[in-house]
Amino acid sequence: MEFKPYIPPEKSLPEYTVKAFVLGVVLSIIMGAANAYLGMYAGMTVSASIPAAVISMAILLAFKDKNILENNMVQTAASAGESLAAGVIFTFPALVVLEYYTTFPYYLVTVIAALGGSLGALFTIVLRRAFIVEERLPYPEGTACAEVLIAGDKGGSHAKPIFIGGILGAFYKLLGSIGVWKGTLEGAKFIGKRVFYLGSDLSAALISVGYIVGLNIAFLVFLGGAIAWFIAIPIYAASHGNPEGLSAVELAGTIWSSQIRYMGVGAMVVGGLWSLIKLRGPISRGIKAGLEAAKHRQAGGTVLRTEEDMPLNYVIVLIVAFVVPLFLLYMHVLDSVLHAAVMAVLMLILGFFGSAIAGYLAGIVGSSNNPVSGITIMSLLFTALILKALGLTGTEGAVATILVAAVVCTAAAIAGDTMQDLATGYLVGATPKRQQVFEIIGVFAAALVMAPVLNLLIEAYGIAGTATAKEGALAAPQAFLMAKVTQGVFEGNLPWNMVFIGAGIAIALIILDEILAMKGSKFRTPVMPVAVGIYLPLSLGVPIFLGGIVRYFVDKAKGAKGEGLTDPGVLGAAGLITGEALMGIVFAALIIGDVAPSVSTTTAGNVLGALILLGLLGWLYKIGKEGQ
DSSP: OOOOOSSOTTOOOOOSOHHHHHHHHHHHHHHHHHHHHHHHHHSOOOOOHHHHHHHHHHHHTTOSSOOHHHHHHHHHHHHHHHHHHHHHHHHTHHHHHTTSOSSOOHHHHHHHHHHHHHHHHHHGGGTHIIIIIISOOOOHHHHHHHHHHHHHHHOGGGGHHHHHHHHHHHHHHHHHHTTSSOSEEEEEEEETTEEEEEEEEOOHHHHHHHHHHOHHHHHHHHHHHHIIIIIIHHHHHHHHOOTTOOOHHHHHHHHIIIIIHHHHHHHHHHHHHHHHHHTHHHHHHHHHHHHHHHHHHHTTOOOOGGGOOOOHHHHHHHHHHHHHHHHHHHHHHHOOHHHHHHHHHHHHHHHHHHHHHHHHHHHHHOSTTOOHHHHHHHHHHHHHHHHHHTTOOHHHHHHHHHHHHHHHHHHHHHHHHHHHHHHHHHHHTOOHHHHHHHHHHHHHHHHHHHHHHHHHHHHHTOBTTSTTOOTTOBOOHHHHHHHHHHHHHHHTOOOHHHHHHHHHHHHHHHHHHHHHHHTTOSOOOOHHHHHHHHHSOHHHHHHHHHHHHHHHHHHHHHTSOOOGGGOHHHHHHHHHHHHHHHHHHHHHHHHHTTOOOOOOOOHHHHHHHHHHHHHHHHHHHHHHHHOO
């Protein structure tokens, strides 16, 4: 059946408006600054797409001449700030860990953040049709955001499941945030020399992601976690022991973070390459369609409004215009034309590759759970190996590697966010080229405040384990990982065996998937969800799997697959995601203001949290099955 967006292509509503521009820029700056602070302070960021949509919806209620597409534009620009912050905090503090900077020059952070993030948005233009229109990836957060916008536009009974889900999700997040229960329930046990771990995040949003993506993908994410935590970690513990005398939970976490998660990196490399090979047809058709559309417009023809991407000739010009300043910046830092040229080429190739993977993964697990750090580590490995072969060593080589990775990381973070926003736009009937422009506007706006926020944090707190550290120093865990991986390549102590094992797992999954495809099986084994499951903590995969199971039983009870955008279960899941995201924003503000409550959890509280989560699963099943 042919897809029809909420606002049909033949209907045109104002999307570029003054209030949308002002609101989008302001929210992008606020979300970017807040997430940079929160990410460095607490090691987490909060998803901004749905909160931005809700905030802009509330503000636009004051205007008579408002519409859903205008609201979508505000959300598109605003969400760029949060994603850009993640890309910045994952990489730049690594330069402090490497003792190259103590504070950052404004130009360095601003240029890389603005141009790297914008490259990520530009790279997705040729991917939009492949991933969203042809592959029809679920994009759980994009779907949820579309539901919020449509419900707000329609009102009435259509909004009821989202409204109820929003209240339930916010209340559940509130109780967890004030310490009634732990965010993650986990336990581990030694059996002989082996250690076995099991854990689950108590998250309404994650069970909702599982419900939206369905059982197949949810199971594969869990399968990746099972391979890492039920097989690889026990084997590694048995062969290497526990020389530091760590507890079972600490040992399992240490083995995963220092060794096993690199299996996920290896699987991502192979899975990403295979995904691009498999999607070469849709991607090439997307490029061809873009060129034909440009010729068609020049000849006076028309293109459906909802299929109009930014013209490819503009895209190419902008990519060149953004790469040249980055090349000059690299040359300024390293004082070498050859090394700067190699870095620029690597940045361009790995940036597109990383953006494609991030855009694909956002379609599977959502942009909040997108393993951008894993994608960045892939780029670190390739870049470091090539630069090392060219003669760069020590701190100079490590810094050059981080500067390339910073562009790739910001590009990948923005690419995942852009594809999520474009998925929302596809469902509501937005004009893609206008969203693409607004995404770049949001990136540039947020980039202006990244350096001041980073420097403020370093001067006020410092980074733990470095010369800048002060009382209450910031952990910056992702940046430490980046620095460690980079040093590992140049010093020759990276766990390459784990990378190769992960690559082998990916090859086995590819072969199995091809066999299943030949047999016409509905169940498939694409690599990337499994790779994500290996790379991310097991506790994320468990609630996603539970949500997928509930969706399976809902579809089975109905005798057919869910009803997509009209499925009340999807609406309820969107509400749960919305409520948790909004409450997350509230507590982010409390953390920044140093007024967040700190309450000890109890076993009874943890049991209560788990039982309520099961109750939310039951509620999703009920409304999904009965349509109430």
